Amino acid sequence: MTRRRALVGYGAAALAALALALFAGWWRVDGPGAGQAADRRPLPLTQMEFRLTDHEGRAVGPDTLVGKPTMVFFGFTYCPDVCPTTLSDISGWLDDLGKDAAELLNVVFITVDPERDTVAAMAEYVSYFHPAIRGWTGSQEQIARAVEGFQATYERVKTGASEYTMNHTASVFLFDAKGRFATTIDYHEPREFAVPKIRRAMDAEGAT
Amino acid sequence: MKSTPAAMIPAWALAFALAAPALADSGDIVVRDAWSRASVGVSRPGVAYMAILNPSDEPVTLTGLRTDLAERSEIHLTATDGQGVSSMTPAGDIAIAPGETVLLQPGGLHAMLMQLRRPMQDGESFALTLTFSDGGEATVEVPIMGIAARGPGG
Numbered sequence: 001m002t003r004r005r006a007l008v009g010y011g012a013a014a015l016a017a018l019a020l021a022l023f024a025g026w027w028r029v030d031g032p033g034a035g036q037a038a039d040r041r042p043l044p045l046t047q048m049e050f051r052l053t054d055h056e057g058r059a060v061g062p063d064t065l066v067g068k069p070t071m072v073f074f075g076f077t078y079c080p081d082v083c084p085t086t087l088s089d090i091s092g093w094l095d096d097l098g099k100d101a102a103e104l105l106n107v108v109f110i111t112v113d114p115e116r117d118t119v120a121a122m123a124e125y126v127s128y129f130h131p132a133i134r135g136w137t138g139s140q141e142q143i144a145r146a147v148e149g150f151q152a153t154y155e156r157v158k159t160g161a162s163e164y165t166m167n168h169t170a171s172v173f174l175f176d177a178k179g180r181f182a183t184t185i186d187y188h189e190p191r192e193f194a195v196p197k198i199r200r201a202m203d204a205e206g207a208t
Numbered sequence: 209m210k211s212t213p214a215a216m217i218p219a220w221a222l223a224f225a226l227a228a229p230a231l232a233d234s235g236d237i238v239v240r241d242a243w244s245r246a247s248v249g250v251s252r253p254g255v256a257y258m259a260i261l262n263p264s265d266e267p268v269t270l271t272g273l274r275t276d277l278a279e280r281s282e283i284h285l286t287a288t289d290g291q292g293v294s295s296m297t298p299a300g301d302i303a304i305a306p307g308e309t310v311l312l313q314p315g316g317l318h319a320m321l322m323q324l325r326r327p328m329q330d331g332e333s334f335a336l337t338l339t340f341s342d343g344g345e346a347t348v349e350v351p352i353m354g355i356a357a358r359g360p361g362g
Contacts, residue, residue, distance in 0.1 A: 040291075077248065080255035080321075081286050082294045084245055085314040088356040124248060128355040153293055163322070170294035187288045188315055 040151040045070065045179030048149030052110070052138035055123035060136055062149065066179040069201045070106040073172045074152050076113035077125040082170050083109075086187065089194070090172065091130035096195050102132035104202060110136045112154035112168045114143050176204035234344030236264040237304075242336070242350040243360040244321075247328040254278065254321035254328050256336060256350050257312045257360075262304040269341035270302040270310070277334045279323035286315050296320075301341070314358070330354045 048062035065072075071090065075083035087109060094101050109126060111117035114137045117125075122135030137143070147154055152169035159165050171184040174197060182201040185194045242258035254277070262268050273281040285299040299317055304310050312318050319336065321328075328334070330352055337347045353362050 078252045080245075080253045081284075081296065081314060081318050082288075084255075084355055085358070088358050091356055092358070128246075128248075153291070157295070160322075165296055167293055167295040169292050170288055171292035184292065186292055187294060 042150045042152075042173055042175075042181045044181060045175055048146070050138070050142045050145040050149065052136040052142055052146065053119055055119060055126050055135035055137075057119055060134075062146075062179070065106045065108070065175065067177060068104060068106050069177050069182075069198075069204070070108065070175040070179075071172055071198065072108045072110060072150065072175070073170075074110050074112050074147065074150070074154065074168050075170070076111050076166050076168070077117050077121055078113060079166065082187065086170060086172065087126075087129045087133060089191070090133065092191065093194055093198060094130045094132055096191070097198060101198075101202075102130065105132065105198070107133045108136055109133055110143070110146055112143060112147065113156075113166050114138060114140055174198060174201040176201050178204075180204075234268045234340035234342050234346065237262060237268060237338070237340070237344070237346045239338065239346055239348040241360045242348045243357065244319075244328060244334075244350050244352050245357055246330040246352055246355050247324055248355070250324040250327055252324075254324055256319035256321065257314065258319075258348065258350070259309050259311050260304060260338065261309040262306060265306050267303055267305050268344075270304060270338055271341050272339045273319055274337040274339060275321065275334060277325060277328070277336075278321035279325065281319060281321045281336070283312070283317055284320040285317050288315070328352045 045062040045065050051059060051061050054060045073086055073090065075086065077083070090107060094105075094107065097105075107130070109122075111122060117137050119137060122137050126133050126135040150169075150173055152171075152173075154166055154168040157165050157167055170187040172194075173184055174182040176182050182204060183197055185197055238261040240259045240261065242256065244254060244256040247254045260270065270283070273283065275281050283299040283302060284296050286294055286296050288294045302310055302317070310317065333349050333351045335347055336350050337345050339345050351360070353360075
């Protein structure tokens with residue numbers, strides 16, 4: 001009798017532990033504890049509103065991008081690691097897509113550090129990468145509106161007396177020719193995934 | 209890339225080494241595939257990547273970097289969170305277990321070269337010294353590739 005009661009006790013404890021584990025899993029994945037990422041889809045380009053300047057001094061905005069499939073990446077030119085790596089990856093994808101791809105796509109690098117990334121700074125920086133890549137900068141307010149539209153984030157982090165770095169969303173955003181958000185290419189995603197994703201966004205042009 | 213063992217081994221340690229199977233010694237450290245990217249001027253930080261191998265039987269700890277190219281140089285770690293946000297922080301001391309290789313590569317650990325004293329020019333190179341907790345050092349000559357380089361091959 002005592003032994004049986006003990007067994008029941010262990011069984012109940014095991015069940016309780018299992019239930020707790022399942023609940024914890026649900027809470028983190030689907031429940032209220034889940035991250036915001038799933039809901040944070042970028043707006044269609046047609047619903048975004050911001051005015052920036054490209055590296056050749058032209059006024060640009062989200063409407064500039066509608067009509068061709070688009071790739072957008074946020075970064076800053078004082079970024080030594082992630083930004084040159086991503087711009088170099090993008091240059092490699094463009095090479096893989098063939099020489100027409102550059103004319104069929106908008107490729108834009110938007111700075112999250114307009115204080116240091118002037119039009120001239122952007123012009124020099126993008127010149128080291130694939131010629132299809134455009135560099136956009138503008139006022140702090142307009143940059144903030146652009147980041148908001150893409151549901152991206154950025155944050156200035158002090159690293160010294162007068163030095164700072166920027167934390168920022170490092171994913172590449174893909175939109176189809178109608179300006180609808182297609183998908184993201186995450187940092188470190190292998191090229192065999194990236195190039196087909198870009199092709200799909202380019203093929204979506206004819207779809208309604 | 210070659211590494212030059214700079215640790216001075218005293219005579220008593222040598223005698224001990226002959227008796228003991230192995231002695232922890234950062235002088236064994238091998239640095240391979242070092243490369244860096246050209247900088248735009250001197251106002252932006254530079255970066256360098258490499259593979260650091262500890263072929264000895266004892267752990268070694270990488271504690272710092274030194275180069276005349278920059279006022280300050282530190283190992284930093286880039287991390288990307290679940291929301292795709294990248295951030296960069298000093299990595300602190302890095303323990304390298306026996307037989308292990310620590311990779312400094314794009315998007316992870318990297319040598320961060322702050323307040324450059326001269327621009328990093330494509331095709332040139334610079335000396336970078338790694339310092340270890342046992343007082344040992346390893347100096348590597350780091351070739352500078354273009355800004356868009358993806359690895360030691362360009």
